[in-house]
Amino acid sequence: MALWWGGLHTKIKRELHQLRNAIKSIDIDKGIHISSTEQIKNPYIQEIVKELNSLFARIEEVINGLLTFTADASHELRTPLAIIKGIVDVTLLKPREIPHYQRKLRELGAHADKMQSLLTALLEMARLEGSGEQMKMESLELMVIGEEVSTSLKPIFESKKQLLKLRLNPAPIKGNEALINQLITNLLDNASKYTHQGGSITVITDHDLNKNEAMLEVWDTGIGMDEETINRCFNRLWRAEKSRTTPGYGLGLSLGMRIIRIHGGRVEIESKPNKGTKIKVFFPLDLDAFEAYGLS
Numbered sequence: 001m002a003l004w005w006g007g008l009h010t011k012i013k014r015e016l017h018q019l020r021n022a023i024k025s026i027d028i029d030k031g032i033h034i035s036s037t038e039q040i041k042n043p044y045i046q047e048i049v050k051e052l053n054s055l056f057a058r059i060e061e062v063i064n065g066l067l068t069f070t071a072d073a074s075h076e077l078r079t080p081l082a083i084i085k086g087i088v089d090v091t092l093l094k095p096r097e098i099p100h101y102q103r104k105l106r107e108l109g110a111h112a113d114k115m116q117s118l119l120t121a122l123l124e125m126a127r128l129e130g131s132g133e134q135m136k137m138e139s140l141e142l143m144v145i146g147e148e149v150s151t152s153l154k155p156i157f158e159s160k161k162q163l164l165k166l167r168l169n170p171a172p173i174k175g176n177e178a179l180i181n182q183l184i185t186n187l188l189d190n191a192s193k194y195t196h197q198g199g200s201i202t203v204i205t206d207h208d209l210n211k212n213e214a215m216l217e218v219w220d221t222g223i224g225m226d227e228e229t230i231n232r233c234f235n236r237l238w239r240a241e242k243s244r245t246t247p248g249y250g251l252g253l254s255l256g257m258r259i260i261r262i263h264g265g266r267v268e269i270e271s272k273p274n275k276g277t278k279i280k281v282f283f284p285l286d287l288d289a290f291e292a293y294g295l296s
Contacts, residue, residue: 012042019045023052032056079153079189080115084108086155111152120178135176135262139289142171142180142205142216149184150203156192163200171205171214172289175263183259187218187279190253194277195222212285219278225271233269 022034033056034049091104146168157164173180184203191201204217225233233253260267264284271277
């Protein structure tokens with residue numbers, strides 16, 4: 001009996017030693033997972049390995065979510081920070097009256113509020129993508145958000161003498177305001193970056209009662225895209241060769257696609273090299289809000 005118990009104790013000790021070595025040899029770059037445990041036969045130790053791998057998987061989801069949030073936040077805050085810097089630089093060009101400073105401070109405060117809302121929404125989206133939960137949605141109007149974003153980006157368009165055209169019709173949806181705001185910002189920012197000096201950018205919102213869809217369209221007269229770029233422009237960190245020296249394609253459009261998906265939407269792209277680009281985004285129409293308009 002003593003020999004049997006001693007042999008069992010030695011075997012368990014050996015398997016625990018193997019488990020310890022397997023944990024120590026985990027390569028974080030290849031994923032947090034215990035894999036080198038073929039010689040472990042004890043069911044209790046196997047159960048420990050299973051629970052540890054389950055815990056590591058949850059930790060990895062949190063880490064990936066934070067990395068995604070950090071990458072998105074650092075990229076998406078560039079545009080509002082550029083706008084804020086522009087407001088400050090222009091305001092300081094010469095002495096102003098007190099009402100002017102007050103008005104500009106209110107503008108800066110509004111941009112700061114939007115940045116805070118964006119950071120909160122990005123962090124929430126990163127968390128939800130790992131957990132499978134659904135994001136809380138509220139009634140939004142693409143027509144209103146489209147006009148607000150277009151107005152906030154006017155300094156960018158004016159700096160390149162680009163003509164902005166708005167054709168806004170009711171397009172109510174259910175969504176997260178900060179994320180929809182950022183989606184439209186990304187689409188307009190990209191349209192401006194890839195449209196030449198003096199070109200034009202058109203923003204359209206509308207609805208289709210037959211398909212129960214709300215539509216957002218951003219149409220530019222810029223450099224356009226070939227088939228490969230169209231197929232890959234929403235991939236994370238990928239950018240067309242011709243745009244490698246210009247920040248744009250990559251994180252911004254990748255985030256845009258994730259925002260579209262989390263809202264149950266879809267996207268269509270029409271583009272040809274040197275012929276401009278038309279991006280159409282479709283969302284489920286908020287029928288209750290639409291009926292409240294009293295429209296048919």
